[in-house]
Amino acid sequence: MDFDDTPDEAAYRARVRDLLAEHAADLVHLDAGEEAADPREQEQALRRTQRVLADAGLVGVAWAAEHGGQAGSLAQQAIVGQELARARVPSLINHIGIGMCGPTVIAHGTPEQHEKYLARLLRAEDVWCQLFSEPASGSDLAALRTTAVRDGEDWVVNGQKVWTTLAHVSDFGILLTRTDPDRPKHGGLTMFVVDMHAPGVTVRPLRQMGGQSDFNEVFFDDVRIPDSERLGEPGEGWRVALTTLLNERVAVGGGGNDLGLSIESLARLAGEKLPGLPAERQVLARQAVGRAAVAALANRYTGYRRLTAISQGGLPGPEASAGKLAGTAAAKLVADAGVRLLGDDAVFAAAPGDGSGEDGAGRWQRNQAWLPGIAIAGGTDEVLRNIIGERVLGLPPEPREDKHRPFNASGSTR
Amino acid sequence: MDFDDTPDEAAYRARVRDLLAEHAADLVHLDAGEEAADPREQEQALRRTQRVLADAGLVGVAWAAEHGGQAGSLAQQAIVGQELARARVPSLINHIGIGMCGPTVIAHGTPEQHEKYLARLLRAEDVWCQLFSEPASGSDLAALRTTAVRDGEDWVVNGQKVWTTLAHVSDFGILLTRTDPDRPKHGGLTMFVVDMHAPGVTVRPLRQMGGQSDFNEVFFDDVRIPDSERLGEPGEGWRVALTTLLNERVAVGGGGNDLGLSIESLARLAGEKLPGLPAERQVLARQAVGRAAVAALANRYTGYRRLTAISQGGLPGPEASAGKLAGTAAAKLVADAGVRLLGDDAVFAAAPGDGSGEDGAGRWQRNQAWLPGIAIAGGTDEVLRNIIGERVLGLPPEPREDKHRPFNASGSTR
Amino acid sequence: MNFDLDQDQLDAAAGAKQFFGGQASPAQARAALEDGPVAPGRKALADIGFTGITVAESAGGAGGSLLDLAVVAEQAGAVLAGPSLVTAARAAVLLADQPELAAALADGSRAFCVVDGSTPALDAVGADTFLALVDGALVVGGGDVVTGRPMDATRGLGVVTLTDPQVLVPDAARLWARARDVALVALAAEDLGTAGKAVEVGVAYAKERHAFGRAIGSYQAVKHSLVDAWVGVEQLRSLVWWAAWAADAAPDELPLAAAAAKAFAAETLERAAETCIQVHGGIGFTWEHDAHLYWRRAKVDRLLLGDAAEHTDVVAGLVLAGALA
């Protein structure tokens, strides 16, 4: 057991560090919680950042060479991630494309699709999004109602997607549709690549409870998709989607990363605020800080175990769901301890004289308002517990009445 | 709104108090947590106590006169309960007979059964128990497997019951059996009065995790019950049992009584122990005591609302289940706050030099070891939540596969 | 023993529900976050008589009990109404011997705010008359109000600097303490209404929304979390009624009951609001859905007039001092 790099890894890390220093002038740098003034400018800067990183060989590290990747290890990919964070370079703008859409295109796409999309995806010449969830099908994804109907060489798509991260800046998306409502719900689905600039596609930002918009609604009105943009066979869409979801598991919180503000941030805030509290409130605040720290550390080190398993060649299994579950709980403890340390300022979204909302208080409040969403987005706590209970602990599933019934005859259409 | 007696209630209370004073010499008096040295002697004393109280008109207060009761109100019954507690007279030995078995016999028994049983029950000449639960059917009571087979004028009973309070001192019990395994599980049940001294009845005390035995296992080997001891029609046992369970709801915790040690006990312990703690531990101990007190008070006053509803003529509804749920949670907070106040002694079941186990430390530890059981006995937390969710909030039940299938063809027999 | 509302109180609750249902709503609380007006506003509350429920009849009020006010406050909480009846309840106690000011509270001709030092004060925004305890004396005056970006705009929070304070009652420590306890009860009553509404909204959605072929409310995870939230609301109701009753009928019990109600209210409302969001899944954390407005109220109210830890400590202190003996 050790937390050190192997000599190979250390050499790789040094090279990454050199590359990041070399290209520093062409990269966006951003502090956690910091937001750009002009979103359009920021988008361009982020696209440029990814292009520079891709050209330096730091994007698609673990992708195969034939798909434009670096044919490296997952350990190397983790090292790049750590070094980007260390250099304060924000997440790649195309992180969904690289983490989920790309692997799905690789696994189920034609050689023509590989050729057309993958290189541009890696360089963020095209940004991608994932169009799965719908208003009436969140946890129960297979109940989706967006239809695609064959019409000559095209399919005609109608319906609505929601919770689509990055849709507002995306060029392409992978789109799960229902093509055969007479089959049972999982059996009548088909996956496509959709051009987000095609006529009939409308993207509307969805405002969250904290006021910001991280997600979009996407409407499809008679959008035509050529059959050549189908991913996998008609009716095989569920199987294709499982590839995406398997890859999502790695991307969403399974790795032990802090899902909210870091315990280090909390430590800094506590260092500032604690000495000003009366003695008995210090006792209670220290309990809150300590509990949050223990939970965050437990989650962080559990993430290291999962990263170890992956770097030894394992695939992320259902136990990664435990990482999101525990990470969510830890993030809530951190957030609550932090907000309470704000004292009187904690009743404001941004305290008096704190107009920009970017200093301490505003940042903790934004974080607090974001956390109810993380127990839902990317798998609700309840669904994650089912996954762990059934696939890790081997407990029996609940009876399902909807699984084998034709979709259009089922209660799922409600 | 007021918590005072009406003039009538005040007069009644005064009379009860006088009667208790008058008969004090013939009554058992016991402090909470105190246990008698000789169980057999204690049983006789408790039977005598109930007889004396019954003769004084203080038992079966709300029962109809034709059944030997006092034809009083539920408010009067509550007053008697309060005054008995005030006088440190322990629960009636036949509290299950009075609370559950008697009302069931009244509702479903023949005039002959009324004549034979009710008067003796009120005077504790016969002690009663309730024989429902079985090893394989706890929460799912209707899955019970004890059989009764018609043989001439008798029924022959075979099977096992469990969690039978008072069986070891009981003379009679109400016994739920399966008489028709070809019918769906709820449809093939029949209720009987069983003579606990009949040949083939074996009672074995069941030892609990804390070491004491409050419950029994009861075995039936070819026990013959005359058909005249049937309660209700054959196959109608479930409906009869519902009468018992409705009455149980009032008896088990729905009234806001402390389910473990009282908050007053905790206050006394805290008053003793707190001053000896370091300042920062006092802060934490006060939080624990305060939280327990708030929970216990909330439950106590909620109980007063239910008592008010009952005394205004309402029947105890499913919301009484909330009382047990909240009471259990409050009792756990009280117990944990108390045990932690014991300091170093808290790691012993009885501290060094605390041989009798009857002083403070032992009492809190016994209470702690009893509490895991109260979240289970008389309805598990999970079952209570289902009841409240479905019958109070109107949420839909889960799909049931076992309800309409013949019992002997169902998974319930596992 | 008669621990229930009487018919007049039931009628008052029904009337208040109708009034608030027409005059305020989560939608207006949402609009207030973007500089819309707080609804129903001071004037409407005065006109219907709610600011004067506990003001003496001689001063133009209804001369009602705190319990009378609490049943109205619950309805106010259910629709996130503002300004708060907490301010009315608290000011009415402080102004018991000031007929003119009490009349101005009842008829709405003055906009009151009660200030605790430099702590952000409830209903400071738009207030013209500020009450405070300065060196043991009750004072009245004007005030400069500094606000932040509100988390819950209906609370009108601001940090107040008193201007031109005049002494009303020189030795007012006990009066102030009672007024503060009364304020705790009114706040807990509003939270009761908000929490009850959050559970109601969650239950309704759980009946209607289907996943995997059945209503999500049939799943134990959803069902049980709603049940726990509902049980909390009913337990809170008992503490609120007890505390409100005690204020007039058993003043010795008020400090314990008020602290218990406030401590329990903070946690009950927080759980109810978070449960409401979680049950709704994705739409539960959108701006357009009401769930976050209950949540905002929860996150603010839990800190107003002392948090749960403070009141839990008060309860412990009183219990240790023999309050239950």
Added chain:
Amino acid sequence: MNFDLDQDQLDAAAGAKQFFGGQASPAQARAALEDGPVAPGRKALADIGFTGITVAESAGGAGGSLLDLAVVAEQAGAVLAGPSLVTAARAAVLLADQPELAAALADGSRAFCVVDGSTPALDAVGADTFLALVDGALVVGGGDVVTGRPMDATRGLGVVTLTDPQVLVPDAARLWARARDVALVALAAEDLGTAGKAVEVGVAYAKERHAFGRAIGSYQAVKHSLVDAWVGVEQLRSLVWWAAWAADAAPDELPLAAAAAKAFAAETLERAAETCIQVHGGIGFTWEHDAHLYWRRAKVDRLLLGDAAEHTDVVAGLVLAGALA
């Protein structure tokens, strides 16, 4: 990054599982409550080499790391074995420069107990050699042991009065602190084993027991509570491994990691044991079922060597002092 056990440690865990499975059991822990012997007992633990895992090879030990000991301690915890490897781990640190006593620890010729003042000491029952910190010095001596009625008899708890103490190390405060941190890790490792076993037993029962026509483990209420307990166990495993690794590889991290592991262990084991009882329903709170033996261990261990509040405060103090920076 390689945060996993190596093959030797996996083999050691498998060997320990086999040994403890044959030598100890909840049934023996139950019998010990009624004056049966504690199993496997000191001699068996010494004979298999477990008391000497972290004793230097020169003193007849295995010269292993704390992580080597932790994987064995986990297996000990799974069957509620006694005496505790906590005592062995802690004594081995204290006796690092006392080759004769260390050899007696490894070969079992002496029965050690480490005493913290008047707090009930682990494995005091049957001990003949007591180690304590007196006026900053590490002392060894005999002891008079006063016991109570045990809640968990395998812990051998007793209040110790030292007799004839001899100074071993005059200035031992730092040594003592490290030994105590090591003890925390070993205790957390045993708790990990007990908690894991309690979850395993609960899961097995939930698959087998049917109610309302299906296995109770298919109900979300049961499933999700077992999942939460299991997630806690896996999170605890990470803290235990980190802390055990840090003891030898990154001693600066040990105080933080040890306190975090102990605090988390206390709550994880308590939840796992209570979940185990609850899942079993009625039989879960009978004397004959094993569930209460895990529960007894939980109720005792949470208080040994400082409770969760104490270690949580230590974590906060270290974090505030920049331990994560």
